[in-house]
Amino acid sequence: MLLIQCPYCGERPEPEFVYGGQAHIARPQPSAELSDQEWTNFLYRRNNTRGAHAERWRHTHGCGRFFNALRDTTTDHFLATYKLSEPPPRPPAESAE
């Protein structure tokens, strides 16, 4: 069970949170002007990142707020969490072996 740093509440256990998919995908508006392919890409195409992945989480059983997180998909560890209004932080450099 991971601990997740809610930007509003602090460190809380994973069951309090709900995953919300890839972050930084704005809903195109007005949607009517998009081609079928562009709309399909918005609806269904997502990255399958190995490494730092920016994604949305919601502290459902806490403050209820959505926030973004940078998570390493190979280790499952959170590299950073940040508010929706903030740009994604740069992933920390790989620790020197």
Next chain:
Amino acid sequence: MTQGFRTVSGGRIDRARVLRFSFDGHAYAGVAGDTLASALLANGVHLLGRSFKYHRPRGLLAAGSEEPSALVAVRRDAARYTPNLRATQVELYEGLEAHSQNRWPSLALDFGAVNDLLSPFIPAGFYYKTFMWPRRAWRWLYEPRIRAAAGLGRAPTQPDPDRYASRYAHCDVLVVGAGPAGLAAAAAAVGAGARVILCDEQNELGGSLLSDSSRAAPVIDGRPAARWLDDTLADLAARQVTLLPRTTAFGYFPHNLVALNERLTDHLAIPAALAPRERQWQVRAREVVLATGAIERPLVFPGNDRPGIMLAAAARTWLNRYGVLPGTRAVVVTASDAAYEAALDLQQAGLAIAMIAEVRDAVPAGLADLTRAAGIPVLTGATVLGTSGRRRVQAIRLARIRHGAVSEPKTLRCDLVLMSGGFTPSVHLFSQSRGTLAWDDAVQAFLPAVLAERARSAGACRGVFELARVRSDGAAAGAAAAREATAPGREGVCPAGALGRSVAAAAAGSAEELAGARGFAGALPQPQRARGKAFVDWQNDVTTRDLALATREGFRSIEHIKRYTTTGMATDQGKTSNLNALGVVSGTLGKAIPDMGLTTFRMPYTPVTFGSFAGSARGDLFDPVRTTPMHSWAVKNGAVFEDVGLWKRARHFPCPGEDLHRAVNRECLTVRNACGIFDASTLGKIEVVGKDAVTFMNRLYTNAWSSLAVGRCRYGVLLRDDGFVYDDGVVARMAEDRFHVTTTTGGAPRVLALMEDYLQTEWPDLGVWLTSTTEQWAVIAVQGPTARPVLESLVDIDMSAAAMPHMSVAVGHICGVPMRLFRVSFSGELGFEVNVPADFGAAVWEAISEAGQAHGITPYGTETMHVLRAEKGYIIVGQDTDGTVTPEDAGLGWAIGKNKPDFLGKRSLQRPAMTSADRRQLVGLLTVDPATVLDEGAQVMLEPAAPVPTRPIGHVTSSYYSATLGRSIALALIGGGRSRSGQTLYVPMPQGDVPVQVASPVFYDPKGERLNA
């Protein structure tokens, strides 16, 4: 029976407190401080079990939790029967009743032992190769037989009557293992001001110190080890360290969550009535110190599994901790120094040591002097050719082997063989934490290398064996853990960064220490045509021959070999076998052990009861139950309930003698002809408020909300952005900036979550607030032609058709209670839904019920509600839709605001596939025989008796018998359904293909005259 093998003094037992117990019905006596294993040994009983596959007689290999063979069942009563316990961990109590397992008819005479003779025919993976034909026989013949023949104990047949507790705990430093390293770590950590939890799987804290001999007792801080241990424990307790004996750390989860299982009552003769049997701890530790020690490795030679053949360290424990002599005349086979200590301890206690067979070519100088002084003969460069003895070892054949040639063979009589192949550091928890292990040449073992968690290993579990160094290693780890846990600025358990650190190297041990502990991995050398089974994995009966077979058949990866032969896959997870299996395979393949890699360790370290995981989440506490404010009225009035999500909803209210169908028919007819009252409180309710509320609703729902006047309601449809129906419900505009939104019963949480998602992430500029009011309002639906007169006498507002037309809402009072009154209908009749604050729900319900008596009112349940709405063709999202249905498919095209620039799903509805004419559309189905009620979910076919394989053109979504219409009705999703009106289709049912006619989904009052009455 007397305890013939009990020493007169010594050990951590109380000889004065005699405890009687039974094993397989025979009465024995032990003493306080015994385990079942030590008490049986004290009585000279060595045969404790039969092996898993070959049913070979087995005794005790080890003295701790790593014991693979001596699995027993302990019975307190019919329900309290615990199988597969390691006899070495079962603490003795007065009256304990234990049974052996996997034998018939008795432990001494087991017919299953024929498997041992048949072993050439049942090698590793035999069940993959035989029992293949006929294919069907696997399920009813082969598998049940194999499972019955091979196996462990049987499960208890009655529900577990015991209570189980669970607890969350937080600490600065969790120390796992209370041997010398763990004790030093805990003392150092608490000394540095940290909050410390110290747990150990044994009934006493102390680890290896508990088994030290009086012959060469170590001195710690100027005191004998035993006194030092007592003082240290008292000191730790005084400094508020949480000390948890009988507590196994069995799982290591991300971010330093360690699961502990504490056994509370299994060691008591008469547990207190309500005391929990076990307590599962979830400890979130800022820092973890793993001081899990090391486990002695057996040696692999033919016949190495007979009762009486055991690990040297185990024999030391029997003697020094339990005052038991595990035999009378022993032969010691060893590749490490530790076995010499055991030999000398046992000899001093009066046991004859016939010989020490030293696998290494030379005996370390110091030990050579000691054995010479003790008069024990030593054979160096030795191997074991075999053993004999049926239910107890009687003799061992030793020899030297050089270049395949056997020399100096000798057979020695003995009733005890001690073996030591060196020590394997217990890296299970470290490995579970996803830490990386690396082969250490000096220690000849896999040791922690790269950390994945904020953890440290200390002592033998990282290859530090000598007592003084173990203690300083533990103290250093404890101090460092405390320093990091309490460092200024440290926030929480998992601050970012600093993971993937390499483990700090332990101070190098002396050459003697390393040489002494290094030992041997693999099989002892044998002549060309060796006979007899040499066991690698005792619990799963895996021999060197099975491993050789696997490599011969082409398996190369140790992970594949493990799965093919099942080595290391028993409940002991290969604690005594993994490294030897690696050694054997490494020898066969000519590949070094570090190049083979190690299989992964998984939780649990030792088996954990299901009860411990379930905790209190059983029976009524398994899942929360949601009830409405009117629940007790429904109970009192004989409602039959159904589960809808977590809700209990009244399904029908049968009168005496009525079954479901008769009750539903009566309820339906009463609603159509008079009036019914229905509890709709479970409907989801969300209050959408704010200056931008109407903009928000416009962007979310398909409907045009700007045109909805205050005081009016509208049926709203919510899509996902992919264009498919997500939820529906009536929405009322209470004020310019306030909407009362209802959702389906099951959809309430996900609709609110979707609203929050868009509000927070897409349109944070909108001034809108969302509040779930599902449980704040009690909702009482009053439906039927006489609904108005029933309510009129109770409310303070004008309910006339002119003042309150269909789809309107008014605010007022009922029985003096504040109310939102909706004129809505899910039945097709004149209908009202009374919303009152939940606390008043029961009282208002009773008042309406009372007032309705004069107007023929009846309570009705969800089944009648379903029939009534189906008669009108009203859909239920999730029943008549399935996540691939557009509003147009469901016949809800009219609910789409055509002139709105955008709403969720609008763009998707324009995709070509979403407007195709052959999409499945909602239609009504009328069976040609009006008495036949279709099965919900049944497929719909174009032709009768279509040859298989065939393609259905749709399926039945709702199907009922309608008392109002005097016939069956059904709703279905049919490809191009609306263009098939009048067409005959066929529904395959168990009794054959049922012909049906496609009809309008609105079966009753298609013009809606009753609705608008």
